[in-house]
Amino acid sequence: MIQVAIVGTGNISNAHIRGLLEFPERCRIAALVDIYPEKARAAKEKYGLKDAAVFDSHEKMLSSGLKIDLVHVCTPPSCHAEIAIHSMDAGISVLVEKPMAPSLKECDEMLEAEKRNHVTMACIAQNRFRNIIYKLKKTVESGLAGKIRCAHVDSLWWRGHCYYDLWWRGTWEKEGGGPTLNHAVHHIDMINWIQGGLPEEVTSMLANVMHDNSEVEDLSFAALRYGDGSVAEVTSSVVHHGEEQGIVLQCEKAKIAAPWSCVAEVTKENGFPVEGHNQELMEELKAYYNSLPDLVYEGHAGEIDDVLAALEKGARPLITGADGRKTVELITAIYKAGFEKRTVTLPIGPEDEYYTETGLQKHAVHFYEKGKSIENFASSEITVGTY
Template sequence: MLTIAIVGTGNISHNHIQAYLQFGQRCRIVALVDIYPEKAHEKKARYGLTDARVYASHQQMLANEHDIDIVDVCTPPYVHAEISIDALHAGCHVLCEKPMSASLEECDAMIAAQQASGKTLSIIAQNRFTDAFWRLKAALDSGLAGKVCHAQVDSFWWRGHSYYDLWWRGTWEKEGGGCTLNHAVHHIDAIQWLLGFPSEVVAMVSNVAHDNAEVEDLSAAIFKYADGALTQLTASVVHHGEDQKIIIQGEKARISAPWQTFASVSADNGFPQSTNDTRREAEINAIFQQTPMLEWTLHAGQIHDLLQSIDNARAPLVDGVQGKRALELITAIYKSAITGAVVALPIHPDDPFYRTGGTSALAPRFYEKSASVANFSEVGAISLGKNLDQGI
């Protein structure tokens, strides 16, 4: 049975703990770590983790626990790399929350530590483990929609003004960025998983509703691919209703999450006819519906994949390289917005935006952070956004 240490017991740790408890025959949580140990004790009592020992630092935990198999990192982003690298060097597998780290330099250090240790490193991208995206990818990969021309990604979230009062949020140094980094990362990972890595990025960022944060609460970006296709992405924490979607326009049909397919037919003059290509729509729908539903979804789905990868000595679906790709696109968005230039990918190690602290040093401070709350009272697990599995 695999042993688990949870490092960071804030709101997102609920999703991790609940997921591990679903695999009670395969793993057990034996350590909880938090710089506020009372939070770890609360999780221990809430979930009946009677065998779990509580520590105030990951260093203390690693020094005392010699049989940990997986270190699960649920801390703020600025310490993801340090904790993950220490755990890998200690001979542990690592599951790290998004975003992978605070810089591409740290991503490469994490990947190097994983390669040197021979252990598994997986980065949370739980939206890949939804039936909506799993089936959308199957429909896309079938080729029935034709060559991809355009994608629309709406990563719409809503957070109240007080959201950025938490001590580490809303600062470039501690959070690493705003909604682009910590909310749209899910959809950015998903679109690069679906369409591949673009060649150029251009973007703008703004703060329109949170004057207690240095970072952006709204951004808009365009990705250009080598074949000329474009993706437009909006990241936001100002959209009431959190209406999230990915729409992919192929030459022959549109497909999307939430699921919809539409195949236009051209009249002789090039305008769309009133009747669609219903045969193509039916074939695409069949691919979507016949793709088996996942046994485990969201965090449970990714943890299941991690456990399977360890058992079978294979790479996880979202490894360190995949985690870095999402952060590289986010870094390109910030670089373009800050410099006003079109950014060519990849971003190289001699680029100031590659290095740890580079984006923070160059980024605009939209507002001064005006409050610093140590901890919010918990009201349950955090929102993971709208369910995209409509129509399944």
């Protein structure tokens, strides 16, 4: 039985708790930790966790003598590294919410803590455990559509003006960035996973068009170029009504996308497309996609299942700290390109100012200064997207 502690009992912790409760024979929530202990006690009551201990700091939980095998880090991004490293130094494995950390330096310190303590670190990217993303990845790997030549990634969300009133949101220091870091992190992880690696060049434009109570961007456009000559574009937004998220892959032989769609063309002698498309290839792709079995668990429950299995079997989870770092590296490159208004190259190493949180904040554009700040919202209901 894996003993679990949840550190941070805000909005996203609900997805973690519900996911863990899917596996009562494999794990037990032994502790709930929050700097506002009343929130931890409310979660304990809401989910009937009568045996869970409540703490107001992760340090108190770690020094309590309570047996913990896995810590879920569900706090604001600025303290992910501190909590994860302290936990790993105590010999405890961790599952860290997105983004892994605001800076590459912190990511590397977390990876080093995992290595020296011989524990396991996994990073949340739960949309890999969505059927439509998993099946899209498998369809790419089948080779039926050919190599990816151009990808369009839409991480489109909508958040009201008051969203950034919460004390830690909308600041480079506490949140680490806007939707590029905190929302598109899902879709940037997906394109890294599907492409199999990072691009070589990045250029971007950052803007804040609707939230004048926030220092950070609420919209960004990024263009990526890969070593094989293929390209991608990523839109990261919290200003799009309808929240229409998705990935479109223009491959050599066909377009395939999530949500699932497929079109394949064949050419006339003059280079124009034949009417009616390439129906044979489209049917083959559709049949392959539909033949793939559904995942047993989706979203956070799917990733938690994978992490529990890794701990039980002494294996590696699907989404490791190295994966979390790759996502942060691409996001850092998008910020660097946007701040400096130029194309930048990867990798970003320790010699680069943007490798550290201090360096990134030094160059960060403050679109506005945060004026209003509240400790907590009355409502804890949130949306986490579907893909």
